[in-house]
Amino acid sequence: MSILVRNATRRFGDFTALDDVSVEIPSGSLTALLGPSGSGKSTLLRVIAGLERPDGGSVEIDGRDATRLPPQRRGVGFVFQHYAAFKHMTVRENVAFGLKVARRPKAEIKARVSELLELVQLPGLADRYPAQLSGGQRQRMALARSLAVQPSVLLLDEPFGALDARVRKELRAWLRHLHDEVHVTTVFVTHDQEEAMEVADRIVVMNHGRVEQVGGPRDLYEHPANAFVMGFVGPVTRLGEFFVRPHDVEVRRQPNGTTSEAMVERLVHLGFEVRAELVLHDGQHVWAQLSREDAEELELAQGQIVFVRPSRTRQFAEVPAG
């Protein structure tokens, strides 16, 4: 079900968490709210859920004005960074909570809970308590719990933020698959651009309580609207007035008229990738990302003089924050 946020504003004292934010989230999409901490992404998610009341603006869920609806009546599932597991209830009781509140018949609750535990791959753990589960398992339980009431939208607030790197990677792929199976409109908050790129089909980039750009992962990477987005969704370096992706810095042994002279200051070998840190003759630092083969072919070495030119560039009015 689609979500439409119009001109949402939220202040906490002097701090403006949301500054006139308007976003449309299409039905069935998997959208990431991406931004640095304090960018307002979590506040926006909580405003959609009804856990935070905006000072101004409106929220529409599935074409219905939800601005004044309490979270109980918005039909949203919410997953918290720290799981928010009901610690005194078993996994089964946690997942059944929403169904019990809705007074569903016992047989239906039982069937639905087993089905959900199957879906989140926790079927054998129904009688455990959250304290007996790993972080990843707790978060999957929390997900099952929020899906139990068949929400029209699923909201996840940094869902993998408290997990270690390996489990986080696993769960990302798993969330993607789950979404392909369940098709519920999903919005998740993250500050990790790689996570957003990997999982989402749409990304809303936020900064200072505003939306900087909305688009697909590739779209944002290839056509960033401004320096902030370019810097936030991928690596960036500067060549004169231009912002360049380091893999778009062309390194040559001979000048060709459009190149500038540079000295290799340092070479960093990162497996497949080689990172060359260069200094231009005017003292400006640039870095280039090359494949190992290219670096070997150029016989790059520290102190060597090379010639560089950007193969694709962007020019923005402002300077990137990062």
Place this chain on the structure above:
Amino acid sequence: MPTERTGRLGLRFLALGYLAMILLVPVGAVIWRAFGDGIAPVWQAVTTPDALHAFWLTLLIAGIAVPLNTVFGIACAVVLVRQRFHGRRVLDAVIDLPFAISPVVIGLALILVYGQAGWLGSWLAERGIQVIFSLPGMVLATVFVSLPYVVREVAPVLREVGTDQEEAAWTLGASPLRSFLRVTLPAIRWGVAYGVVLTTARALGEFGAVTIVSGRLAGQTETLTLYVENRFEAFDLTGAYAASLTLALLALLVLLAMTRLQRKEGR
């Protein structure tokens, strides 16, 4: 390492020795003295009409004051932890007033307000309600002195539990009341239980404020602590020690009840 071992044993000896001197020896002495002449005189002493009355009155007062302070304490902790408003810090400080003020002063203050000549007292007296020198005043005094315990035990637990679980319950359709009863209350139950135990112990043992407001009418407004002092002053040592023993046993029961609850819960 032997020195480390000695140090550890020394610390243990110090802790246990301190506990023995301060707690166990005096309490043991009370039991010893009470049973000095065997069980019969003790039984006789605790079953006199005045002693029995004091026993039931003590239970009645605790039975009213503890639930009142539990409900108030939880509500107050929620307000202190979850709400931001002007005067929150003042409220926070005021809660501790009963800790800071001597119970005798509290008793006098209650007489000023609820006594025959007091502001509220005269108004209530016209309507036939006597507060001072009767049960309502004693309950008030007990509520007053045991007020902070539940708040102080629950507030930190509530802060630690956070709002995530509650908010999760809301998004699952549970009303605020239901979320509180089914999710928050179970999460803070140990804070509440400990607060209740402390409140009960304080309510059972209250002496100063209750002395002032009760008028100490034997068989009417005499609680167990007052009865102990009454017997002591009347040179009825067996009676005093026997009643003390009853008080100690009540306190012990409360403690045992909590330990049992905790063990049942401890997986």
